[in-house]
Amino acid sequence: MAAATFSLNYIAYKKHIKGLFMATYAIGDIQGCYRTFKKLLKKIDFHPGRDQLWLAGDLINRGPSSLKTLEYIYKYQDSIQCVLGNHDLHFLAIESGQHLSNKKDTFKKILLSPNRKKLVKWLKTQPLFYMDEQLEFAMVHAGVPADWSFRDAVDFSQEVSEAIQSKNSYRFFAQMYNNTPSKWKESLSGIKRLRFITNALTRMRYCFSDGSLELTCKVPPGEQPAELTPWFELPQNLNKGQLIFGHWASLMGQCPIPHYYALDTGCVWGRKLTALRLDDKTIFQCKNID
Template structure:
């Protein structure tokens, strides 16, 4: 059995299929771990999500910010953005099944018997691994409850951006969603910064990539996506950045965990959006 991790697919279905063909992926023997943002901005979100659903238990995905935003659109909390290219997906007769599949997808996963974790954006520097696992479970319980539409509405906002200021259930939930799905940079105290997406060599000096602040990375490996500007630059020996901007005309990246070998598929008929 081979374990593969893939970065943000974002509706780039052709590239996903081509990439899996490179490694002769077999759903009977292999596993595909998907680092979130399966949909939006790319040309084929419906085909992508239906394909992942068809693979059954061999797919181990986590939710990204675009996946959560899709759920909020379905719940009626947000309007569709033209640039997200979700019209076909939202018109699908299987939209309820897609929503149910997504809502059951967790925010955090751990590779069995190894200290390897995956979330869309990373782990908050203000959290231990134990805290991250606990908050992921609590947030997932809310999203899977009968009140999920209420929690999908409450997840929006940038405050609190520090865990020490998260007092109420709503504040803790919002911080958890932001840490797992939106985080890139933090301030020196570990609080979240939301404005910058640029690579570290172009960022202001007062903000720091989360992976350079996280003490948790001394104990484990972390697989994440979300940050296309990194272009897969593993600037921390235990952090694997797999969003390489396929949807922006770059490429889709696959990591074979057992050998640490990387595979890439250039964008097909996609120009920089």
């Protein structure tokens, strides 16, 4: 039996070396750092059509090449699965006319692009939470509230997606920017319900002991006020499945929960862009060159 297992592993390895083995990779926050993104894709030997790529949100903004990044992802969308991050939603709010850009935003080239409409239409179809039951992995930009299952997160994400894709999406974007309500209740409705779901899945870092969101603290764990706990350390979160997330650059890829993978390693701040190969949990990194 041992010899047979070795033989099968060796065959799989040879197929991978020859470029015949499909792999699934997840990458953290790109934020428009296109040159670094392409360098990392070369490092992992990513081939659209053969491999699959998961992107954990914040595809654009702050980096110098948001348009190029979005156009690449759009071009190879059949091989790429994304979730939306807070910067992606910020862009959609600006594009809809419901919010003003600020000095740090790098959306101008997208807004002036002749491809603007098709890029925006596609971006709006991306979920806030994604789960692949066959791979036994899920992906979100920020995190999952302690009292939600992954299936709950899929369903609640869909509620926001329906609002984003509706003819009246401008109403959602007009009221998206707010930190309340801070605590989940199934009875929440309307914009309050949608806003909590959005904040939890795309902005959350710390929570109070009752699961209430605290959306202003960004320091690394250990430096936060005593009453705050990283969302992933709340007891109800410890026994959930495998989860990929980004958003929290100050974690620098370090998460104490073995089945949670933090992939935002501060690329846009001059640090590194990180990829995880889901098949064997191998980490790949490239230093920012943008």
